[in-house]
Amino acid sequence: MIAIASDHGGYELRHKIMEHLTKRGLEYIDCGCDTPASCDYPDYGKAACAKVVSGECDRAIVICGTGIGISMTANKIRGIRCALCGDCFSAKATREHNDANVLALGARVLGIDLALMIVDTFLDTPFSNDQRHIRRISKIED
Numbered sequence: 001m002i003a004i005a006s007d008h009g010g011y012e013l014r015h016k017i018m019e020h021l022t023k024r025g026l027e028y029i030d031c032g033c034d035t036p037a038s039c040d041y042p043d044y045g046k047a048a049c050a051k052v053v054s055g056e057c058d059r060a061i062v063i064c065g066t067g068i069g070i071s072m073t074a075n076k077i078r079g080i081r082c083a084l085c086g087d088c089f090s091a092k093a094t095r096e097h098n099d100a101n102v103l104a105l106g107a108r109v110l111g112i113d114l115a116l117m118i119v120d121t122f123l124d125t126p127f128s129n130d131q132r133h134i135r136r137i138s139k140i141e142d
């Protein structure tokens with residue numbers, strides 16, 4: 001199960017991604033925002049990350065205009081490893097090396113096709129389970 005959320009800056013892209021997930025037969029929980037009216041990205045980023053922390057969702061996708069504010073928000077939450085990705089190489093590497101459980105996207109930075117490729121790469125790449133990566137990840141949180 002995937003949690004997805006955005007502020008107004010990511011509203012359109014979030015809807016494109018939800019359509020894409022449905023076409024792929026993947027289930028998601030939409031954590032808002034509910035309208036394209038101006039709103040605060042931390043409210044929605046926190047809601048999606050809470051689904052991951054609780055175990056209701058395996059991964060989350062969070063979107064704002066740049067992806068920066070919502071990724072900062074996500075990475076303040078214990079248990080969340082959020083990667084802001086603007087390319088598929090990073091999306092693959094952050095799954096293999098960092099076991100990232102949240103993907104942040106900048107809707108005003110990315111074209112839709114690239115964003116969807118990044119989403120697919122993030123969702124389809126498993127963690128490597130290499131000892132060195134497990135060790136490094138264990139040093140992230142205090």
Ligand code: RB5
Pocket residue numbers: 007008009010041064065066067068069070
């Ligand atoms: C909203 O205008 C914008 O600040 C927000 O979407 C995001 O880019 C913040 O980091």
